[in-house]
Structures are given as C-alpha cells and as structure tokens.
Amino acid sequence: MKTKIHFLTAVAVFGAAAAGCASMSDEEAAQRALAVMKASFNERGQARLDRLSQDEAQKLCSVPPSTVLPKETIQQLEKANLASIRYPADGKLLGDWKSGERIAQTGTGMQFSDNPKLPSGANCYACHQLSKAEISFGTIGPSLYNYGKLRGMSEPIQRYTYGKIYNAQAFTACSNMPRFGHNRILTEQQMKDLTALLLDPNSPVNK
Amino acid sequence: MEESLKIQLAIIGTLASLLASAPAAAQSAVDEIAKYRQQLQDGNPAELWEARGEGLWRQSRGPKNVSLENCDLGKGPGVVKGAYAELPRYFADADRVMDLETRLAHCMVTLQGIRFEDATKRPFGNGSNRSDFEALAAWITAESKGVAMNVSLSHPKEQEAYRIGEKMFYFRGGPHDFACATCHAETGKRIRLQDLPNLTEKAGAQTAYTTWPAYRVSQGELRTFQWRLNDCFRQQRFPELKFTSEGSIALTTFLARNANGAKFNAPAIKR
Numbered sequence: 001m002k003t004k005i006h007f008l009t010a011v012a013v014f015g016a017a018a019a020g021c022a023s024m025s026d027e028e029a030a031q032r033a034l035a036v037m038k039a040s041f042n043e044r045g046q047a048r049l050d051r052l053s054q055d056e057a058q059k060l061c062s063v064p065p066s067t068v069l070p071k072e073t074i075q076q077l078e079k080a081n082l083a084s085i086r087y088p089a090d091g092k093l094l095g096d097w098k099s100g101e102r103i104a105q106t107g108t109g110m111q112f113s114d115n116p117k118l119p120s121g122a123n124c125y126a127c128h129q130l131s132k133a134e135i136s137f138g139t140i141g142p143s144l145y146n147y148g149k150l151r152g153m154s155e156p157i158q159r160y161t162y163g164k165i166y167n168a169q170a171f172t173a174c175s176n177m178p179r180f181g182h183n184r185i186l187t188e189q190q191m192k193d194l195t196a197l198l199l200d201p202n203s204p205v206n207k
Numbered sequence: 208m209e210e211s212l213k214i215q216l217a218i219i220g221t222l223a224s225l226l227a228s229a230p231a232a233a234q235s236a237v238d239e240i241a242k243y244r245q246q247l248q249d250g251n252p253a254e255l256w257e258a259r260g261e262g263l264w265r266q267s268r269g270p271k272n273v274s275l276e277n278c279d280l281g282k283g284p285g286v287v288k289g290a291y292a293e294l295p296r297y298f299a300d301a302d303r304v305m306d307l308e309t310r311l312a313h314c315m316v317t318l319q320g321i322r323f324e325d326a327t328k329r330p331f332g333n334g335s336n337r338s339d340f341e342a343l344a345a346w347i348t349a350e351s352k353g354v355a356m357n358v359s360l361s362h363p364k365e366q367e368a369y370r371i372g373e374k375m376f377y378f379r380g381g382p383h384d385f386a387c388a389t390c391h392a393e394t395g396k397r398i399r400l401q402d403l404p405n406l407t408e409k410a411g412a413q414t415a416y417t418t419w420p421a422y423r424v425s426q427g428e429l430r431t432f433q434w435r436l437n438d439c440f441r442q443q444r445f446p447e448l449k450f451t452s453e454g455s456i457a458l459t460t461f462l463a464r465n466a467n468g469a470k471f472n473a474p475a476i477k478r
Contacts, residue, residue: 023363024370032367033374033457040454041446049446051381058379064407065392110382110444126398135236138398140390169384178383185382 030062045112057081061174074173082170084182085163093158093195100197101204103190104130110185120185122165122194127177130197131204140176148199149206162195240400244478253345253422253474256429260346263339269319278314280307280347291351292471295460297362304368306459307347308340308433309451330450331434334427344420344431351471356417358464365460372461375454376406381444387458389443406462413469416462421475429474432459 024032034052043049054062057077060069069077087093106121108114124130127140130147151157164171166181180186186194197203264275264287280290281298295306301313308330315326332338360366379386390398391406405411419432436455440448448455 024367029370030374033371033378036371036454036457037375037378040449040452041440042449044447047381047444047446051445054378054380058384061384062374062377062379062386064377065388111441112447113441136399138396138401140393140396140398140403176389178385183382183384 046110046114046116047112057169057174061169069173077173078170081167081173081179081182082163084179085166085170086181087159087162088188088192093162093192094153094199095189095192095194095196097193097196097200097203097205099190100193100195101131103186103193104197105134119187119190122180122186122190124194132207133204144198144205147205148201148203151199153199153201158195158199161198162191165191165194236400240478247424247476247478251422251474251476252427253349253420253429253476256342256345256422257349257474258346259337260342260344263343264346269315269321271318271320273318275311275314275318275343278311278318280310287347287350289351289354291348292354292356293358295365295368295456295463296359297364302364303453304362304364304456304460306432306451306456306463307344308431309456311340311343311347312451327450331430331437332428340433341420341429341431345429345474348420348471348473352473354471356413356463356466356469356471358460358467360464368457368460369464371454372457372459375458376461383444385443385445387439387443406465409465409468412462412465416466417469417472418475418477420473421477424476424478 037052038049041049041052057080060073060077063069103122104124107123107126108118109120110116114120124144125134125137127138129137129139129143129145132145147161160171164177165186167179168175168177169179169182178185181188181191198205200206264278267274277284279285279298279300280287281293281296282288282290291307294310295304297304298310298313305313312323312326315321316323327340329336329338330340332341360369376387376391379389387406390396390403391411393403394405394408394411396403396405404415406415416432419435420429422429433450433455436458437448437450440446
C-alpha cells in the first residue's frame, strides 16, 4: 500500500511538471475549469446555465479522442445509454423520408439565437454524406449514402437505426453524434422521418 | 475598395450557382472554394477597421480625457509593435492573465476613467453600431504581422490559465454533447464544405490562431478572437460566453500558446 502511494505521488508530480504546473492535479484542474466556466457564461434565450452541468457520459467523454477508456467504463456507458432508448408505442419506426430530408438539412435548434418555438433540425449533412445530389456535406461522421440499400429494411435494422438516432452512445461510447432522442432534441415523429430517410428505397439516400 | 467588394460579390454569385448545379462533384466545389479564398486575399476591408482603430488609440477620451497611448499591452506603455504575438499574458498591475480585449478594457478604465460596464457595452459591431474593440484589435494585431507567436507560460497564473483552457476545450456539455474538440480534434475533417482546423496539433493551431482577427465577407464585419469563441459556443448550444471573462482568456491562452513559433498573419479575410 505504501509503495503504491509513493508510486502515485511520483506519477502525479511528473504529470504536473510535464504540464508546467506543479500545483494542480488533473482532477483539480477539471474542478477549477468548471468553476471558471460557471462564472464565464451568461444565460441567454433558451440556453440556461444548467447546460454546463454534465451528466456521467459528458463527464467521462471530456477527454482527447486519443484517450483509451477502460473497457468496463465503455461497457457501463453503453449499457446506461442503451437503457434510455424509448421506442415508439405504436411500433412503427418508418416515417416520411421527404420530411426526413428537410430535417437532415436543417441546422438550427437550441442555440440561444434560435426561436425555441420552432422544431430543431438534425443537421445530418453537417457531418455525413447522405444523398448524391447534396454535395455540401461534412466528413466528421461516416458517409451514409446507400445506407438502406446496403442493409435492407428488416425489423432489427429499423430498430438499430432508430436507436442510433435516439442515442448514438448506446452503441459507441463517447460518439461525437448528438443523442437526439435522449436529450429531447428531436421528436419521435422527426426520428421516424429520419429513419425513413435512411431506409426507404425511394429515399435519395438509396438511389 | 468598392471595386474589390464588387469582385467578391461576383465571386460569391458564381460560387453559389456552382453549388446549386447538382451534377458538380464535391471535389471541384472544394477546389473552387479554395480559389475563391485565394482571390479574396487581394483586397481586405480590414484596413478600414485598422485606420479607425489607430485613430481611437490616439484620441483623448473618457472622463480623464486622455488617449490610450500610454496603455501597456505587455511590452511597456505605448509599445504596440509585436505586443499581440505575446498575448494573453500575466499583468502584475492587475495580478491576472489578460488577452488583448481585456487589457484594452482595463486601460479604458484605469487610464481614461471609463466605467467597465460602459467600456464593454458593445464588444461586437453590427452595421452602423460599430465596436471600438474590433477597430482597436484590427490595428493592434496588424502591428504584429510577421512576428512569431511567443506566448509565455512562465508565470503560475499563465500555467493555470492554460490548464483551464485545455479542460474547457475538451468539455462536453449542452443538449448536443458538443465540445470544442468535437469539431477541432481531428485532421482533415469538414463541416458541410468548411474545412475544420485540428487545434490539438501544432500546424492546425498555428494556421487557425494566426489568422484571427478576420474580416468576414459573409457578415461585412471585422471579427476578433473573442467573437470567434463566442460564436463557437453559440453553435455548441452553450450559454453565451461573457466578453473578457476568465474562461474566454483561459481558452485563448491554450490556443494562442499552441500556435507558438508561427508568424502572426492577421487581420485576415475569411468567407
């Protein structure tokens, strides 16, 4: 036990010296940063200060992308996020792909500059390629062109797709993708419409 | 000047029609955008802000009716040349780390006798409602053009600001779980067609940091680094970053320090 403490002290001192600050541990830096942030933002419009209060996933995922989280942490995060997914009571997962395309193109929603009475967009094109016609797409996420054509429309695929939109971190801990259902960004109908955009054979995604 | 703006508008028009024509491949659009950015470099309206900023620096103002010419930006009272390349830094007279805008506000209060709330009423301009900070920053930063970034971490408070800024960079929050790192921690990524700098790597941090402030063609305004951070957090769905807040200075310290060694190259011009 004693040896272990010495070892940890040595690691902490070395780590702090490497970072150029001998007085703050990593945990202290995180706490200090949170206190500074709480004093550095103003509530504006719909963006209240509680947006700085992190849930467990946000806390654990606030690390450089190269960080390797312990396997148990990843499993625990994915399990908790999976448990949050609520599938539609009517059992129908496919909505209207045309409406889904509009939602995928819309980038507004939940910014302090946005009208809180209007529905949020999903802004899929900011990060993903979807249809062939839309050449203005981002590359933070993988291309989803031909998503449905490659996977088919079976019930498990429908459930996986709806679930991924609802809470991407149920399948990939610390994914960059917003948890659209879990965090109430999109409505059930909007998520159905996006599921259709990805899976409907008539959707431009699958043409 | 008017001529170059006309050319810019013509280019935007061409670009818009190009993007609207569906069969054009994404790659050629990216090439066209690169060409458009290059053509923008010919005439930068930032010069208008620079001229006004120099005037404001020399003009006697406030209850004490003095100019900012004795303001110490870190290299001694009145020294402007190269000052921005060493900011943010620790200032003993205020016992804290300050970035350019914070230091300017400090000088307006201490030298000119203006109340802080009055001095910082308009951090960002909008058409005829112009911001003195944007003009002053345009001129002062232009005086560091060609100077290598050299942000010090020798004072414990500078080290602390850097550590806090780094934590803020990776802090995920809000309804979308976004952090700065969501868009700026990988190389070669885009949002829509906009290239995203990887701010965790030296090259990315250097190119990004040394090209702010910038004249934004899409807004017709000169924007400072405080504005850049404020608008990133808006899009992250965070509350509003307070102008000259400790957090804004900490994050700026983290990003400016990561750009050390690169030649400062702003005010720039961006789409």
